[in-house]
Amino acid sequence: EPEVTQTPSHQVTQMGQEVILRCVPISNHLYFYWYRQILGQKVEFLVSFYNNEISEKSEIFDDQFSVERPDGSNFTLKIRSTKLEDSAMYFCASTTNGGEGTEAFFGQGTRLTVV
Amino acid sequence: GNSVTQMEGPVTLSEEAFLTINCTYTATGYPSLFWYVQYPGEGLQLLLKATKADDKGSNKGFEATYRKETTSFHLEKGSVQVSDSAVYFCALTPNQAGTALIFGKGTTLSVSS
Numbered sequence: 645e646p647e648v649t650q651t652p653s654h655q656v657t658q659m660g661q662e663v664i665l666r667c668v669p670i671s672n673h674l675y676f677y678w679y680r681q682i683l684g685q686k687v688e689f690l691v692s693f694y695n696n697e698i699s700e701k702s703e704i705f706d707d708q709f710s711v712e713r714p715d716g717s718n719f720t721l722k723i724r725s726t727k728l729e730d731s732a733m734y735f736c737a738s739t740t741n742g743g744e745g746t747e748a749f750f751g752q753g754t755r756l757t758v759v
Numbered sequence: 760g761n762s763v764t765q766m767e768g769p770v771t772l773s774e775e776a777f778l779t780i781n782c783t784y785t786a787t788g789y790p791s792l793f794w795y796v797q798y799p800g801e802g803l804q805l806l807l808k809a810t811k812a813d814d815k816g817s818n819k820g821f822e823a824t825y826r827k828e829t830t831s832f833h834l835e836k837g838s839v840q841v842s843d844s845a846v847y848f849c850a851l852t853p854n855q856a857g858t859a860l861i862f863g864k865g866t867t868l869s870v871s872s
Contacts, residue, residue, distance in 0.1 A: 687803070744791055745810035753802055
């Protein structure tokens with residue numbers, strides 16, 4: 645069964661450092677997403693990506709964040725200068741055409757710890 | 760705006776007990792509603808969904824009915840198992856292509872034998 649894969653599963657970084665979280669969405673999907681979940685809190689939407697550009701972003705997704713689809717398979721989230729409050733589980737997801745009731749398929753997540 | 764409110768956990772039950780996890784929503788228009796489940800150490804998986812009023816989603820013995828009049832989508836299961844222990848998230852999307860999921864805070868279910 646096709647699945648969304650994320651690497652690494654756990655990343656520890658020093659405050660102020662840049663991190664890149666990687667995702668391989670399901671190959672025939674068209675919409676890609678990043679969400680995050682701070683420990684004990686709700687899953688929050690960060691950004692969606694379609695047709696090689698950002699289609700929607702939340703207020704969390706400020707200038708410190710960027711996304712890229714550098715080739716036909718990878719979808720990356722970059723945090724330029726990490727802060728302690730960026731520590732969270734980051735989930736990548738993808739969907740097909742995004743119509744009514746479309747199921748989002750999630751990766752297993754990357755746990756980012758900023759120290 | 761759109762939002763989802765679900766009951767606070769944790770919920771602790773014995774095997775074969777009846778489960779209800781309440782979920783209510785606020786949305787403009789007619790959203791699609793979902794329950795996602797997160798088993799320990801895993802990502803989010805779709806459990807069930809409903810796309811219009813009075814639809815009932817069901818899977819693995821779980822059910823939820825889209826109630827427009829009460830803006831609710833409560834999750835139920837008649838007889839829980841230890842393997843159902845997980846975090847359950849209620850979510851919605853507005854019915855527009857590619858729009859993101861809006862999640863509730865999640866409810867942790869712990870089932871003991």
